Amino acid sequence: QSALTQPASVSGSPGQSITISCTGTSSDVGGYNYVSWYQQHPGKAPKLMIYDVSNRPSGVSNRFSGSKSGNTASLTISGLQAEDEADYYCSSYTSSLYVFGTGTKVTVL
Amino acid sequence: QVQLQESGPGLVKPSETLSLTCAVSGYSISSGYYWGWIRQPPGKGLEWIGSIYHSGSTYYNPSLKSRVTISVDTSKNQFSLKLSSVTAADTAVYYCARVWGVGWFDPWGQGTLVTVSS
Numbered sequence: 703q704s705a706l707t708q709p710a711s712v713s714g715s716p717g718q719s720i721t722i723s724c725t726g727t728s729s730d731v732g733g734y735n736y737v738s739w740y741q742q743h744p745g746k747a748p749k750l751m752i753y754d755v756s757n758r759p760s761g762v763s764n765r766f767s768g769s770k771s772g773n774t775a776s777l778t779i780s781g782l783q784a785e786d787e788a789d790y791y792c793s794s795y796t797s798s799l800y801v802f803g804t805g806t807k808v809t810v811l
Numbered sequence: 812q813v814q815l816q817e818s819g820p821g822l823v824k825p826s827e828t829l830s831l832t833c834a835v836s837g838y839s840i841s842s843g844y845y846w847g848w849i850r851q852p853p854g855k856g857l858e859w860i861g862s863i864y865h866s867g868s869t870y871y872n873p874s875l876k877s878r879v880t881i882s883v884d885t886s887k888n889q890f891s892l893k894l895s896s897v898t899a900a901d902t903a904v905y906y907c908a909r910v911w912g913v914g915w916f917d918p919w920g921q922g923t924l925v926t927v928s929s
Contacts, residue, residue, distance in 0.1 A: 703873070705856065736914030740857075747906055748857065750917040759917065791857050795914045798870045800847075800859040 706731065706792055706803035713809040719780040722806045724792035725773060732773035736795035739768055739777045743788045751790075752777060784810050813837040815907050815920035823901075823927050829894040833907030833920060834887075840865050841885040845910035848881060848892045850903040851922075858903075862910050863890055897927045 707725040714720040724731065724739075731737055737755045740748035750759055752768035755775060765780045775794070779786055787810045792803035819831035833846070840846065847862035861871040863881045871879050875894070883890040894901060904924050908916035 734914070736912075738915035740916075747919040747922050748916075749919075750915055753911065753915040753917075793857075793859075793915070799872065800862075802849075802857040802859060805856040 703730065703796060703799060703801045706794060706801055708790075708792060708803040708806045710804070711807045711809065713811055714779075714782045715811045716782055716784065718782050719778060720782060720808065722777045722779075722790055722792075722808070724775040724777070724794075724803045726775075726794055726801070727773055730794040730796035730801055731770065731775050734795050735770070737768070737770060737775040738793045739766075740791045740793065741786075741788050742791065748791065779808070782810055786810060813909060813918055815909070815918060817905060817907050817920045817923040819905075819923060819925070821924060821926060823897055823925060824929050825898055825927055826896055829892070829897050829901060829925055829927070831892045831905055831907075831923065831925070832889050833891070834889045835909075836888070838909075839885075840883060840888050840890065845870075846883070846890045847908050847910045847916060849906045849908060849916065849919075850901075851906070852900075852903040860892065860894075860905075899927050901925070902927045 739752040742748045755770045756768040814836045816834045845862045848860040863869045878895045880893040904922040906922045908919040
């Protein structure tokens with residue numbers, strides 16, 4: 703299966719909101735409500751930020767939210783902070799398999 | 812609190828077999844859940860390798876299936892990855908993680924860099 707498509711980079715100023723898209727197909731993103739999002743700081747392991755499209759794990763800031771429309775899922779970060787600067791990856795379940803997105807580098811200006 | 816820790820050789824020769832182990836603490840593997848391996852080549856994105864249930868049932872990435880074996884040892888509370896016939900393209904940081912439900916990975920181990928080179 704092919705990797706999900708994400709923009710290579712997204713940037714915003716502190717306090718602003720940004721949205722990262724994750725585009726797949728009807729066989730993965732569009733076919734299941736099993737999209738998750740991960741934040742990865744340099745040299746660190748990925749950290750779960752959103753699961754099942756729009757659910758936030760305990761301890762994750764409510765500034766992070768997820769949604770899905772058709773074959774595209776989205777992660778929105780509101781009230782952007784310096785600590786949000788990191789790489790972000792989406793992932794989708796698809797027929798007993800998992801596919802990740804290409805990754806997006808978020809820069810806080 | 813569940814914690815995972817990868818271990819294994821950091822350097823593997825081309826054509827040989829890469830072997831890694833993921834030790835789980837704070838939770839008994841035999842109690843349930845799938846457990847997975849994910850890798851990340853330097854400067855690149857994440858790639859799911861495969862997952863295993865405590866009973867031994869496995870699912871593999873089709874692109875790696877012919878070379879991958881994931882096994883579980885409930886007596887040692889750990890699971891393992893073997894990747895055969897490695898090439899430089901298999902150089903990556905390898906992570907292990909618990910698979911929740913059908914769809915997400917949490918927590919992750921800290922990762923271990925495996926370099927394939929002669």
